[in-house]
Amino acid sequence: MSPDDQIARLRLIRSDTIGPITYFQLLARFGTAQAALDAIPDLAARGGGRTPRLASRADAEREIEQVTRLGARHLFVGEGLYPPLLAEIETAPPALIVKGDLSLTEKVSVGIVGARNASAAACRFARQLAHALGGAGLAIVSGLARGVDSAAHDGALDSGTIAVIAGGIDVVYPPENEARQQAIAERGLLLAEQPPGVEPRARHFPYRNRIIAGLTLGTVVVEAAPKSGSLITARAAAEFGREVMAVPGSPLDPRAQGCNLLIREGATLVQSAEDVIEAITPIGGRVVRQPSPGYSGATPSDDIDAAARRTVSDLLGPTPVQVDELIRQSGLAPAIVHMMLLELELAGRLERHAGGRVSLL
Amino acid sequence: MSPDDQIARLRLIRSDTIGPITYFQLLARFGTAQAALDAIPDLAARGGGRTPRLASRADAEREIEQVTRLGARHLFVGEGLYPPLLAEIETAPPALIVKGDLSLTEKVSVGIVGARNASAAACRFARQLAHALGGAGLAIVSGLARGVDSAAHDGALDSGTIAVIAGGIDVVYPPENEARQQAIAERGLLLAEQPPGVEPRARHFPYRNRIIAGLTLGTVVVEAAPKSGSLITARAAAEFGREVMAVPGSPLDPRAQGCNLLIREGATLVQSAEDVIEAITPIGGRVVRQPSPGYSGATPSDDIDAAARRTVSDLLGPTPVQVDELIRQSGLAPAIVHMMLLELELAGRLERHAGGRVSLL
Numbered sequence: 213m214s215p216d217d218q219i220a221r222l223r224l225i226r227s228d229t230i231g232p233i234t235y236f237q238l239l240a241r242f243g244t245a246q247a248a249l250d251a252i253p254d255l256a257a258r259g260g261g262r263t264p265r266l267a268s269r270a271d272a273e274r275e276i277e278q279v280t281r282l283g284a285r286h287l288f289v290g291e292g293l294y295p296p297l298l299a300e301i302e303t304a305p306p307a308l309i310v311k312g313d314l315s316l317t318e319k320v321s322v323g324i325v326g327a328r329n330a331s332a333a334a335c336r337f338a339r340q341l342a343h344a345l346g347g348a349g350l351a352i353v354s355g356l357a358r359g360v361d362s363a364a365h366d367g368a369l370d371s372g373t374i375a376v377i378a379g380g381i382d383v384v385y386p387p388e389n390e391a392r393q394q395a396i397a398e399r400g401l402l403l404a405e406q407p408p409g410v411e412p413r414a415r416h417f418p419y420r421n422r423i424i425a426g427l428t429l430g431t432v433v434v435e436a437a438p439k440s441g442s443l444i445t446a447r448a449a450a451e452f453g454r455e456v457m458a459v460p461g462s463p464l465d466p467r468a469q470g471c472n473l474l475i476r477e478g479a480t481l482v483q484s485a486e487d488v489i490e491a492i493t494p495i496g497g498r499v500v501r502q503p504s505p506g507y508s509g510a511t512p513s514d515d516i517d518a519a520a521r522r523t524v525s526d527l528l529g530p531t532p533v534q535v536d537e538l539i540r541q542s543g544l545a546p547a548i549v550h551m552m553l554l555e556l557e558l559a560g561r562l563e564r565h566a567g568g569r570v571s572l573l
Numbered sequence: 574m575s576p577d578d579q580i581a582r583l584r585l586i587r588s589d590t591i592g593p594i595t596y597f598q599l600l601a602r603f604g605t606a607q608a609a610l611d612a613i614p615d616l617a618a619r620g621g622g623r624t625p626r627l628a629s630r631a632d633a634e635r636e637i638e639q640v641t642r643l644g645a646r647h648l649f650v651g652e653g654l655y656p657p658l659l660a661e662i663e664t665a666p667p668a669l670i671v672k673g674d675l676s677l678t679e680k681v682s683v684g685i686v687g688a689r690n691a692s693a694a695a696c697r698f699a700r701q702l703a704h705a706l707g708g709a710g711l712a713i714v715s716g717l718a719r720g721v722d723s724a725a726h727d728g729a730l731d732s733g734t735i736a737v738i739a740g741g742i743d744v745v746y747p748p749e750n751e752a753r754q755q756a757i758a759e760r761g762l763l764l765a766e767q768p769p770g771v772e773p774r775a776r777h778f779p780y781r782n783r784i785i786a787g788l789t790l791g792t793v794v795v796e797a798a799p800k801s802g803s804l805i806t807a808r809a810a811a812e813f814g815r816e817v818m819a820v821p822g823s824p825l826d827p828r829a830q831g832c833n834l835l836i837r838e839g840a841t842l843v844q845s846a847e848d849v850i851e852a853i854t855p856i857g858g859r860v861v862r863q864p865s866p867g868y869s870g871a872t873p874s875d876d877i878d879a880a881a882r883r884t885v886s887d888l889l890g891p892t893p894v895q896v897d898e899l900i901r902q903s904g905l906a907p908a909i910v911h912m913m914l915l916e917l918e919l920a921g922r923l924e925r926h927a928g929g930r931v932s933l934l
Contacts, residue, residue: 460824
């Protein structure tokens with residue numbers, strides 16, 4: 213990947229209204245990030261809005277310089293070093309910022325996540341589990357939160373651990389994890405989706421959780437409440453076709469409720485490293501999921517007539533609707549519908565939701 | 574059922590070498606227990622052995638008298654009061670001895686079993702679960718052992734509980750459960766397979782466990798070791814096509830290992846009465862399993878020629894073999910093979926094993 217292509221890609225993903233799905237559709241449609249950047253003003257106009265704020269070349273160069281100064285680097289989807297399992301998910305971060313031992317991305321890995329306020333017993337269990345799985349050759353991925361996450365990283369610090377953080381690569385969070393974060397950046401791998409300097413906010417944590425789920429063959433949940441970030445990670449793992457594992461607990465222990473719920477929903481009950489290895493092994497041998505083909509039609513915007521535009525507009529509204537449903541009901545070619553959605557999105561008039569749904573803003 | 578038929582049935586089941594499977598095959602073949610008793614000497618001779626010791630009419634009358642004096646009664650398979658779900662299993666006890674509120678056998682029921690040395694928390698959980706399920710209209714079945722069983726009975730004493738005991742109806746075991754056993758005989762239902770006066774021995778407990786599993790729509794295991802009577806009950810429930818449910822626990826708690834193992838094997842994780850009701854409801858509405866058709870051919874022993882006898886003898890040995898396999902390999906009609914096995918069994922030369930297997934003694 214040429215430096216110019218990297219800069220164009222970074223500009224594209226750092227531009228307003230462009231999330232991973234739009235990014236990959238633009239790249240598939242226009243071939244290169246630069247061609248996509250050039251086409252955006254016209255697409256947004258067709259979608260009935262103003263050109264979104266595009267990141268400048270200077271912005272991108274500044275970020276690359278800053279990341280380099282921090283001893284980190286970018287990884288783009290399509291580069292050999294980009295974690296292959298993560299690249300398979302539809303919402304893979306187009307650019308990651310990583311610091312530390314990059315060879316860890318090539319290891320088979322498993323996520324261990326859980327409650328920040330976990331019991332001492334659960335933290336000890338997570339540490340021992342991570343240690344045993346590390347000894348078996350697996351990289352341990354977690355989110356560097358208090359409690360279970362920290363214990364999992366600690367147990368695998370010698371064998372190899374990847375910490376996915378919600379904020380920028382240079383932002384310590386939570387504060388008491390400063391030494392741990394530094395140790396992982398030196399001996400393990402620290403991984404961030406947000407640019408340097410970004411303080412983690414509530415909306416960043418589900419993004420972080422999808423990366424943990426996407427990086428790994430499976431996620432183990434150790435003590436978690438039914439409504440918790442850990443369960444978001446577990447559900448993302450299930451959505452990506454990865455293994456969901458949970459450590460059970462007594463019905464009398466409120467901190468076990470999330471895990472027991474997952475097991476009732478079909479997660480594999482695990483009690484040991486052997487159980488985890490057994491659970492992920494059938495998947496380990498094969499490609500987990502083929503990358504989504506995404507938008508790859510060749511319909512230029514000019515070929516879409518007014519009647520088709522009206523049909524799609526009429527079918528869209530403030531209530532999210534499945535894109536597949538939209539294609540079916542409109543009777544139009546998928547390539548045409550995808551292009552119109554792209555235009556609307558770039559015009560700031562369309563929002564994408566989980567499960568391939570879209571709504572008008 | 575006439576008193577004479579009851580006496581003949583009791584003689585048949587109390588005779589040597591006649592277990593439930595042989596009993597039902599004899600009844601199917603000869604129509605009545607008396608006809609079966611009359612035929613046994615000839616069958617045993619054809620099987621190459623001596624006539625087994627048959628219970629006398631006086632033995633049977635004495636038992637009925639004794640049971641009546643104890644305020645209990647017999648229930649025979651085929652009588653309307655015999656628990657219908659229990660009658661469906663292949664090894665249903667041909668005669669039960671019951672004392673207490675017989676209407677409880679008509680209720681939908683669930684078993685709650687577990688470790689004798691269960692934690693105080695598990696016993697409290699079992700008591701509360703039994704209470705809640707009792708309040709929902711279910712009868713609670715257990716084995717009157719220490720620990721979880723006793724707690725389950727206590728929780729359902731007001732709403733209705735059935736205690737299946739390993740020894741005779743008049744034998745208190747364990748000694749500290751004397752008051753509990755008496756209370757259940759008065760306010761619930763006490764149920765025994767063995768005749769009065771029989772002290773429970775190790776081999777009686779798995780028999781008792783199959784009755785708990787057979788009586789109920791499902792069995793809930795609360796704290797149990799991986800090798801324990803509770804797991805035998807759970808496996809019997811699975812074999813009978815009933816629901817197997819287990820209450821999870823921490824991997825760090827050795828007493829939770831049996832339950833966690835069951836969940837790994839596919840048992841439903843339950844944490845509340847609602848979970849149990851949800852698990853058994855799909856089964857509740859329909860017949861769990863059709864009664865096994867058993868042996869119902871009409872081949873008299875005289876019609877079996879020497880060549881057929883030799884074929885079956887040659888296929889049998891000390892290693893247990895599936896009866897179905899025997900039929901297939903012999904190329905003989907199932908009715909002929911079943912009759913020969915019956916003869917060998919009555920002659921004391923054949924042993925029946927779990928899973929429809931037989932071996933020569």
